Amino acid sequence: MDRIVKIFPTPYELAEKFAEEMVSMITEANKLGKPFSVALSGGSTPELLFSLLGDHYAKAVSWQNVHLFWGDERCVAPGNPESNFGMTKNKLIDKIEIPVSNIHRIKGEENPVNEAIRYSDEIFSSTANRNGLPFFDLVILGLGDDGHTASIFPGNLELLNSEKICDVASHPVTNQKRITITGRVINNASRVVFLVTGKKKSEIVEKIINNRDEALSFPASYIIPAEGMLTWYVDKESASLL
Numbered sequence: 001m002d003r004i005v006k007i008f009p010t011p012y013e014l015a016e017k018f019a020e021e022m023v024s025m026i027t028e029a030n031k032l033g034k035p036f037s038v039a040l041s042g043g044s045t046p047e048l049l050f051s052l053l054g055d056h057y058a059k060a061v062s063w064q065n066v067h068l069f070w071g072d073e074r075c076v077a078p079g080n081p082e083s084n085f086g087m088t089k090n091k092l093i094d095k096i097e098i099p100v101s102n103i104h105r106i107k108g109e110e111n112p113v114n115e116a117i118r119y120s121d122e123i124f125s126s127t128a129n130r131n132g133l134p135f136f137d138l139v140i141l142g143l144g145d146d147g148h149t150a151s152i153f154p155g156n157l158e159l160l161n162s163e164k165i166c167d168v169a170s171h172p173v174t175n176q177k178r179i180t181i182t183g184r185v186i187n188n189a190s191r192v193v194f195l196v197t198g199k200k201k202s203e204i205v206e207k208i209i210n211n212r213d214e215a216l217s218f219p220a221s222y223i224i225p226a227e228g229m230l231t232w233y234v235d236k237e238s239a240s241l242l
């Protein structure tokens, strides 16, 4: 597996370039008349991307075959400012014409254990499958300051090889309950991209990209798609130690 690292001068230029590339992936799928399944990341980094897609690509591409999923969600109601779905709705979904049935939201307001099971079934029945696992066309990930990705935290490395499609996790500092897709599902995807910006991520980025021993405790280090493409989109600040 080749790990491609693309460095951009600013977060805006990074988001702009990836928005362009994501739209060409969707256009390709539309040409083939195929659905395009994407698992979105949460947190703050993808906000710029979602705004750019909503503001500049709402009409430039058909979203009719796009299926939106979330790689993880905070166990809060969709109206809560912490909600990844809520953020995406404001920045992107409210601006595009996409069938409601194509929006596969994690119900953060429900009982986490039951919801992880329900969402696993929804993912499995709403995506293509490969190797007996859901097969996403694209998984977008972020990188936490502690090396976590999706909601797979350093204390939960077992979620990287879990038999489950989704599982419940707890944020190590806030104890906030999270629902996350697991490592095997991420690594089964056709394309996986990390979107990472900001100086405070530079040490972690350097350790992971240069395969330092310390990176062995970072869940993000284990995101290595078996048959897919892995691309790190980093800005100059987060790449400053590379």
Ligand code: 6PG
Pocket: 041, 042, 043, 044, 045, 046, 072, 073, 074, 084, 141, 142, 143, 144, 145, 148, 149, 150, 151
């Ligand atoms: C979440 C995310 C999480 C995020 C990282 C980076 O729900 O918080 O999915 O994995 O991507 O914590 O967060 P920032 O982009 O805010 O730095």
